[in-house]
Amino acid sequence: MAKMKTISIAAKLDEKFKIEVNAGDHVMYIDQTKAGGGNDAGATPLEYFFASLAGCVGTVARIVANQKGITLNGMDIKVEGAFDIETLLGKSKESRAGFNGIKVTLNIDSGMSKEDKEAFVQEVESRCPVSDNIANTTPIVIEVV
Structure with missing residues (x-):
């Protein structure tokens, strides 16, 4: 349960x-x-959004490493993506307001092989709530009180 x-x-x-x-x-x-x-x-909301993703990936990476006894000395995380500013500003309705894609680049400081790092990252991504909420539809209810 x-x-x-x-x-x-x-x-x-x-x-x-x-x-x-x-x-x-x-x-x-x-x-x-x-x-x-x-x-x-x-920071802007979009920068905080990316920071949230980076923070979650880093936190879950530390949890997974600790649980599996993996030495994780550190990790550099870069998050980037592009969106249509014209849609944000209400000047266009041709594109969606969100990012067309988000790229996360990880430089993992560990003695793991590339294959082990890829398996490690796969597990991290599968357990990261922020990544999950981005990748999968999560209902959002905006209520006026």
Whole structure:
């Protein structure tokens, strides 16, 4: 039987594009660049989205390594993707608003062979909730109160 854990955050849109996010004992700020009309008080939502994916991959990699007794000295994680800015700005409806694809590049510092690293990454990806939510349709309900 599944053992479910609920996660929640609270966020507040303030001046311009600045959003204060409370997540547990942590406060984060999301904003737009000055060129984009914000105050550059924090990373953009899309940068946080990629950071969330990188953070989840890194965390699950550490969990898997610890569970399997794999020496994982560290890992460099790069996440990138392209989206249609015209759709975001409401100037076009030709493309979807999201990324056309997301590429995660991992440089794993470990004594594992390339084949072992690939198997390791496959397990990490299969256990990463953020990756799973990106790859599979998850219903989103936006409710106005």
